[in-house]
Amino acid sequence: KKQYRIAVIPGDGIGKEVMPEGIRVIEAAAKKHGVDVKFDHFDFASYDYYEKHGEMMPADWKDKIGKHDAIYFGAVGWPAKIPDHISLWGSLIKFRREFDQYVNLRPVRLMPGVPSPLAGRKPGDIDFWVVRENTEGEYSSVGGRMFPDTDREFVTQQTVMTRTGVDRILKFAFDLAQSRPKKHLTSATKSNGISITMPYWDERVEAMAKKYPGVKWDKYHIDILTANFVLHPDWFDVVVGSNLFGDILSDLGPACTGTIGIAPSGNINPEGNFPSVFEPVHGSAPDIAGQGIANPIGMIWSGAMMLEHLGEKQAAAAIVGAIERTLGERTLRTRDLGGNADTTACGKAVAEMV
Amino acid sequence: KKQYRIAVIPGDGIGKEVMPEGIRVIEAAAKKHGVDVKFDHFDFASYDYYEKHGEMMPADWKDKIGKHDAIYFGAVGWPAKIPDHISLWGSLIKFRREFDQYVNLRPVRLMPGVPSPLAGRKPGDIDFWVVRENTEGEYSSVGGRMFPDTDREFVTQQTVMTRTGVDRILKFAFDLAQSRPKKHLTSATKSNGISITMPYWDERVEAMAKKYPGVKWDKYHIDILTANFVLHPDWFDVVVGSNLFGDILSDLGPACTGTIGIAPSGNINPEGNFPSVFEPVHGSAPDIAGQGIANPIGMIWSGAMMLEHLGEKQAAAAIVGAIERTLGERTLRTRDLGGNADTTACGKAVAEMV
Ligand SMILES: CC(C)[C@H](C(=O)O)[C@@H](O)C(=O)O
Ligand SMILES: CC(C)[C@H](C(=O)O)[C@@H](O)C(=O)O
Numbered sequence: 001k002k003q004y005r006i007a008v009i010p011g012d013g014i015g016k017e018v019m020p021e022g023i024r025v026i027e028a029a030a031k032k033h034g035v036d037v038k039f040d041h042f043d044f045a046s047y048d049y050y051e052k053h054g055e056m057m058p059a060d061w062k063d064k065i066g067k068h069d070a071i072y073f074g075a076v077g078w079p080a081k082i083p084d085h086i087s088l089w090g091s092l093i094k095f096r097r098e099f100d101q102y103v104n105l106r107p108v109r110l111m112p113g114v115p116s117p118l119a120g121r122k123p124g125d126i127d128f129w130v131v132r133e134n135t136e137g138e139y140s141s142v143g144g145r146m147f148p149d150t151d152r153e154f155v156t157q158q159t160v161m162t163r164t165g166v167d168r169i170l171k172f173a174f175d176l177a178q179s180r181p182k183k184h185l186t187s188a189t190k191s192n193g194i195s196i197t198m199p200y201w202d203e204r205v206e207a208m209a210k211k212y213p214g215v216k217w218d219k220y221h222i223d224i225l226t227a228n229f230v231l232h233p234d235w236f237d238v239v240v241g242s243n244l245f246g247d248i249l250s251d252l253g254p255a256c257t258g259t260i261g262i263a264p265s266g267n268i269n270p271e272g273n274f275p276s277v278f279e280p281v282h283g284s285a286p287d288i289a290g291q292g293i294a295n296p297i298g299m300i301w302s303g304a305m306m307l308e309h310l311g312e313k314q315a316a317a318a319i320v321g322a323i324e325r326t327l328g329e330r331t332l333r334t335r336d337l338g339g340n341a342d343t344t345a346c347g348k349a350v351a352e353m354v
Numbered sequence: 355k356k357q358y359r360i361a362v363i364p365g366d367g368i369g370k371e372v373m374p375e376g377i378r379v380i381e382a383a384a385k386k387h388g389v390d391v392k393f394d395h396f397d398f399a400s401y402d403y404y405e406k407h408g409e410m411m412p413a414d415w416k417d418k419i420g421k422h423d424a425i426y427f428g429a430v431g432w433p434a435k436i437p438d439h440i441s442l443w444g445s446l447i448k449f450r451r452e453f454d455q456y457v458n459l460r461p462v463r464l465m466p467g468v469p470s471p472l473a474g475r476k477p478g479d480i481d482f483w484v485v486r487e488n489t490e491g492e493y494s495s496v497g498g499r500m501f502p503d504t505d506r507e508f509v510t511q512q513t514v515m516t517r518t519g520v521d522r523i524l525k526f527a528f529d530l531a532q533s534r535p536k537k538h539l540t541s542a543t544k545s546n547g548i549s550i551t552m553p554y555w556d557e558r559v560e561a562m563a564k565k566y567p568g569v570k571w572d573k574y575h576i577d578i579l580t581a582n583f584v585l586h587p588d589w590f591d592v593v594v595g596s597n598l599f600g601d602i603l604s605d606l607g608p609a610c611t612g613t614i615g616i617a618p619s620g621n622i623n624p625e626g627n628f629p630s631v632f633e634p635v636h637g638s639a640p641d642i643a644g645q646g647i648a649n650p651i652g653m654i655w656s657g658a659m660m661l662e663h664l665g666e667k668q669a670a671a672a673i674v675g676a677i678e679r680t681l682g683e684r685t686l687r688t689r690d691l692g693g694n695a696d697t698t699a700c701g702k703a704v705a706e707m708v
Contacts, residue, residue, distance in 0.1 A: 084546040085553075093547075117584050119473040143512070143550040153517035157550035158497070163507035192438040193447075193601065196497040196511035199439075223601045226580055227609030230471050247547065247577045248602065255581030 003036040004310055007065040007275065008072050011046045011091075013284025014294035015074020021296035021347025022072065025319055026303045028351040033315040035307070040068070045091035047078045056090030062098065065275065070306050071095070073279035074299065078286055092267075092277075096134050099274035101267035102165065103172050104132035104246060105305070106281065108233075108253030108263075113327035114337060116258050118230065126257050128236040131173040132246020134267055136165045137197075139243045159197045161242070166201060170208040172270055173240035177215045180237055185209075187219040188241035188249060201242065222248070229256055254281060261336050262327075264301035266309060278306040295334040296347045297323055322353035357390040358664055361419040361629065362426050365400045365445075367638025368648035369428020375650035375701025376426060379673055380657045382705040387669040389661070394422070399445035401432045410444030416452065419629065424660050425449070427633035428653065432640055446621075446631075450488050453628035455621035456519065457526050458486035458600060459659070460635065462587075462607030462617075467681035468691060470612050472584065480611050482590040485527040486600020488621055490519045491551075493597045513551045515596070520555060524562040526624055527594035531569045534591055539563075541573040542595035542603060555596065579603070583610055608635060615690050616681075618655035620663060632660040649688040650701045651677055676707035 010019040110126040143157030177185040191198035254263035263281035280298025304319035332349040333339025364373040464480040497511030531539040545552035608617035617635035634652025658673035686703040687693025
């Protein structure tokens with residue numbers, strides 16, 4: 001039987017508090033379902049590490065975590081102490097690029113016990129995936145400034161879409177759509193306004209769609225698409241977008257299902273050439289860090305996505321089921337969801353139900 | 355007393371149906387409040403015109419409408435018959451660029467009789483403005499494709515931010531915030547991911563904020579900002595964003611207040627060097643065109659914004675009040691809002707209450 005080796009990086013703030021609960025639940029599910037998981041802990045990709053070493057990660061970070069089966073990641077960043085372009089670009093975004101994690105995958109699912117801000121929506125009504133391109137697009141490093149500090153000053157930044165980059169994310173999204181009962185894919189575009197890159201995106205979507213005759217697909221401009229997330233969240237099954245559009249939709253989606261606080265995500269290299277990173281969508285949340293009140297569900301749910309990615313579907317499904325049962329009980333929920341459990345109590349509850 | 359000369363362009367689809375109601379209401383308000391308005395009608399910037407002449411507008415379109423005090427615009431586009439890059443870029447976006455309408459202004463206000471998709475929100479709870487940069491940013495014409503039809507194919511498009519372009523939209527937004535009771539401005543950014551243009555935007559916001567010590571301001575990354583529109587729409591007063599971010603927020607905002615179908619907008623050249631364009635946010639809606647059921651409120655409300663822009667505050671306020679009273683009566687609302695009035699009946703109702 002294969003032993004999975006997981007690199008654990010708690011990172012900053014509440015990342016450190018929710019990580020032990022994530023591990024607790026994975027260990028419980030692994031035991032129950034006969035999965036062998038070994039965790040290796042790393043202190044880099046955090047402000048603490050940066051303070052000590054003057055950099056976010058050691059020079060040999062790839063040797064340290066590049067051979068693991070997956071990376072389980074808490075949260076990084078502490079804007080008051082360290083600028084984002086150091087903390088995020090020195091860790092998370094580095095992983096995405098250098099480990100070629102070209103898929104960012106996030107579920108949008110209305111869970112029991114989590115009130116939706118949308119009137120009249122109940123669990124079961126909202127259940128889709130956002131598939132985001134995670135390496136190129138609007139997050140490029142190409143551009144610059146001219147005529148600084150004069151009236152002629154201007155700044156440019158290029159959006160870059162490569163055939164390789166666009167086609168592989170679309171393939172992933174169409175494959176996912178095809179595997180689901182509804183077999184429905186929605187593409188996020190803005191080709192009526194962003195007149196060069198977005199028509200190219202549309203063109204590649206059309207070409208890819210031809211290879212998936214069983215998948216119904218449509219496209220919306222990003223402006224009306226965000227509106228439809230609010231007005232018709234039941235329309236969606238798999239939504240695919242560029243780096244920026246996917247980023248927006250995968251925050252808006254979880255907001256429509258009540259809170260970003262429980263949303264999980266995967267930064268995935270589907271070929272398995274490099275480890276994938278699984279992390280909650282919420283950040284390090286300096287404002288509530290250190291109080292033991294953070295909601296661990298996003299971390300735990302990310303653990304389920306990680307097991308799913310590793311091929312351990314049973315253990316993954318057991319965790320998602322346990323999350324649903326835990327969220328269904330007010331006393332087991334954390335305060336942000338109207339409960340009174342602390343981080344540990346909530347994590348233990350999930351672990352027991354797994 | 356000054357006579358205002360308004361260029362009327364109904365455009366396509368339901369634009370033609372809602373325009374007469376807009377004019378009806380403006381004429382009623384003008385009569386009541388002693389405003390002198392003269393309308394000149396134009397048939398260009400429409401598919402019909404394009405079909406006849408092979409172009410969206412005559413060569414001398416600027417001579418024809420460039421001296422008017424404002425342009426009252428219905429809707430343009432008919433994707434099944436004419437591609438967006440011809441219809442939109444040949445009219446609306448041309449106006450924005452060539453008449454230097456660098457402000458796109460849209461209210462987000464929850465109105466009586468219009469149910470919000472957000473649970474528990476009532477009229478008065480949501481009332482803010484989205485100020486969008488309308489000439490540069492992500493909607494640039496700079497970019498291209500290389501290595502077409504090969505595996506190396508790539509496409510780039512530049513986002514362009516000029517000091518002039520950024521500062522003037524920020525000034526407009528800060529001025530607007532300062533004029534409002536809450537004096538609160540929110541800037542949409544994404545400087546943690548879009549690492550060249552967006553930090554520049556942030557820098558200019560900070561510089562501009564120094565000139566407005568009376569305005570409280572904050573900034574959010576666009577991903578969490580869209581989430582906050584849904585979770586905390588009561589947080590906002592004036593929200594300013596780039597061309598793309600403003601576009602997204604000014605569709606999402608109206609969705610949060612129930613429907614894009616009644617939202618108005620102004621494409622404004624604040625200096626008055628060129629006419630400004632006032633148009634409903636909804637498009638030409640080919641699917642319901644020709645049935646007389648389109649909701650004219652967006653067109654009418656845009657007329658109020660136009661009068662406000664011309665300095666006729668009383669007449670403008672009278673129209674907004676009449677809209678509110680009309681929407682409050684089920685029988686006066688159109689079907690999309692659960693009423694049974696047709697386009698004309700709804701328009702007449704507003705005109706009577708003005
Ligand atoms: C039609 C389209 C080009 C336009 C835009 O994106 O600017 C529209 O969405 C708008 O907001 O007026
Ligand atoms: C932290 C930030 C750079 C990041 C992004 O925009 O990709 C975050 O919002 C996310 O979605 O993981």
